[in-house]
Amino acid sequence: MALAFDEYGRPFIILREQESKSRLRGLDAQKANIAAGVAVSRILRTSLGPKGMDKMLQSPDGDITITNDGATILEQMDVDNQIGKLMVELSRSQDYEIGDGTTGVVVLAGALLQQSEKLLERGIHPIRVAEGFEISSRIAVDHLEKIAHKFDFSATNIEPLVQTCMTTLSSKIVNRCKRSLAEIAVKSVMAVADLERKDVNLDLIKVEGKVGGKLEDTELIYGIVVDKDMSHPQMPKQIEDAKIAILTCPFEPPKPKTKHKVDIDTVEKFQTLRKQEQKYFDDMVQRCKDVGATLVICQWGFDDEANHLLMHRNLPAVRWVGGVELELIAIATGGRIVPRFQELTTEKLGKAGLVREKAFGTTKDRMLYIEHCANSKAVTVFIRGGNKMMIEETKRSIHDALCVARNLIRNNSIVYGGGAAEISCSIAVETAADKYPGVEQYAIRAFADALDSVPMALAENSGLQPIETLSAVKAQQIKESNHCCGIDCNDTGTNNMREQNVFETLIGKQQQILLATQVVKMILKIDDVISPADY
């Protein structure tokens, strides 16, 4: 332990209660950190690629999640180790930024760490290793830019987008119907995309799931699906050409928010108040009716009497609709959210061609479909599936696919998947290494080796001989100078990824390499770990 003494020989206290803290310094600290990082990436390694396996996670409450989405696995894992948490962060930031490739980024970071350990053992200073990695990541990113293809798509020709989404979906459990799901994802993104500005607001896509039925029943609805039903059982179940009043005020007796007291002390007051109350309800409903609304969607509850009045005046209503859904409905129907009855006007009403209630299964489950909206810029992906875990996993997969489609709209460059891009980068980095004088050269070579580990993991998971396959593909890439050669995971007989239609987005790949390098650099720079004592 580090101790310092003053002129009288008394020790200064630098770390409080330092005896009870465990401390690792120097190479030991780096090695421990690397080991932890590698351990996390090992868990994810088997989930990579179309033949990757799933993980089953049991939450503290006993709920089960089955997934092979890297970000989800790491998020639900009870990681206690600091470095482990860094890896979790890494995958999360890939998820936020790109939405796909969350497993790959962790596997890459793990491989980099593994390589750096070897270098550290040779006595190379961690900072030099980190710098070498930095240089090589730049080389790799530039190289990706070079080998990337631009591909054309338009509102009518969405086939290339569908192909890319299918690559994403093929590693998930839903790959049974990846074609239809990819189409749904692309169509929904295209529906909300702003092709001029190349921007997509994914908030406009609602992903709703309901247990039951089969995965093939999953559908895209150009409109909104709300998990609610009409407030009164006898209201009509289907409304055509609905004019929707979207309210955030309850059909209930008003309660002013400021502190107040209305005291009833005479019979007259009692009676006037009573009359007022009756009139109030009547006014509320009448106001909705007056502006021509044929459907009321309200964020709050209804009083029994108001409910009946609505029913009586033939004004169907839905209550307890969540805030987010309310916004979506407003966007889709082109209506305005109205906070007070007084402010209701005809212009503020939303319009929808068809609103209908649909029942599912044998229980009382009903959902409200709002379709043919005035502004079809909000869509819903409605997922069906055999069980709860399936629905959840499908939701995650669809989310990934949506993100991929969005990224492509933002930037239509693609690289080839199946490890092809990594192999090509590895070759480029390897050749560049020789030009660097100094110790960094070693680090750059190590980086190239680390890049190879992604296709290696792919081959391993697909039941191929990893080293044999990789070297064969690598040789082919150099000989034919063809960047499209990758690992043939699906046993289709060709390893030309262009023929197999396996694409990934350029920004996704670049982000993976940059993020992984950054985290590894960060881990390498730590040379002292002080952890509090165990309780």
Add this chain to the structure above:
Amino acid sequence: MITCGVEKLFKDEATEEKGERARMASFVGAMAIADLVKTTLGPKGMDKILQSTGRGHSVTVTNDGATILKSLHIDNPAAKVLIDISKVQDDEVGDGTTSVVVLAGELLREAEKLVGSKIHPMTIISGYRMAADCARRALLDRVKDNKDDAEKFRSDLMRIAMTTLSSKILSQDKEHFAKLAVDAVMRLKGSTNLESIQIIKKAGGSLKDSFLDEGFILDKKIGLGQPKRIENANILVANTAMDTDKVKIYGARVRVDSMAKVAQIEGAEKEKMREKVQKIIGHGINCFVNRQLIYNFPEELFADAGILAIEHADFDGIERLALVTGGEIASTFDNPESVKLGHCKLIEEIMIGEDKLIHFSGVEMGQACTIVLRGASFHVLDEAERSLHDALCVLSQTVNDSRVLLGGGWPEMVMAKAVDELARKTPGKKSHAIEAFSRALIAIPTTIADNAGLDSAELVAQLRAEHHKEHSNAGIDVIIGSVGDMSELGISEAFKVKQAVLLSATEAAEMILRVDEIITCAPRRREDRM
């Protein structure tokens, strides 16, 4: 290489199981669940007693797969997946909750053998997928659809109901109950809203005394001093406060400074209630049903006016009553001319067993109806209700999707035959998985025979031979204990149920197979305040 630091990767109590161990853990858990419910399968299946850990240690006797699994406390994650599919099957089609778990269990059992002989789980999955698809097509080829022929369709429904009920406690009187269920469902006219079929359980009598009432029975008493029998009733169905009708606006409250004023306000309140009652009476009704309580005072007023007032009919009761009588559920009473009233020919108090109930007969709309179940004990009644519910669910789904299959292990044999043929045609390792799928399918008739105490090996072999001929109708006749013609015996099942069983079992097996690692988080600690 990885030694230090790894032990501390997870939090203290979190555990991790990898590779083979993880797969073993999920196989074992899933198979244990499947074996647990296996003995309840088929007409000769046995029941289970479930004792709750809650207060009173209440006991449930059942052979409904979903009910059994729902009440289990399971820690094994794979087992939870199976429980979930059984629950979904229950929600979605209502029947086949046991079959789906047994089939998924068998699929995993076969998969375990394959994994043991070094076949990769992904290969097994792709084989299972092909097999499931093929099996579904085989079923589709052999379905019958009698939708156009009302007479035949009804007999189909009868057969399905009888097949469903035959594995339940009601099997003795299955004909009687099947008729009840079919009648009830036919009244729904295609709607799947089973809520309009009310099931009232009354202990006493025997199961045979159960009956379907075309009218509506409300399990409530008639207020004192009010007529016990009304002919040509006009009914107002309401959901309104008939106790103290508070002034809710502006959060007003009563604050007075003298006794006299209290009395005045009370008088005003009473006046208000009287007015309300007058308004209600002004609708020209002679029966008033309210969801909420009716206090003595308004009740007295109603009695004075000769109106039958029924209080505290809960939500379901109100909604059904509104459905049956065609009235609307009212909460305000200012426009008597436009409120739709319900009508019925006769309201009277009837006795079932020792209880008095209110019976509405000759109602306008025939959608809703009531089934009164009688039986020796509450356990019997509960189980009878569950069984009947299963039958009703299946029937209501069949009305919408009228495709029908034969029962008694017939569909499984048909599927197994088709899948076997596929296996022969498929090159590669997948064919092992496809073969295994067909073995798993055959396990269902085997279990049915085993549960009936029959020689399953002999019977299934015979069945296979029978099915080798084109268009065989052979299945297991549990009663005689031999192979019989299912169409002659009148054993049918709904296509929708079988399809759901097939698809969700395959889906669940696939999910469990794909797992190669189980990470269990530390259980959430209970707070000490418990």
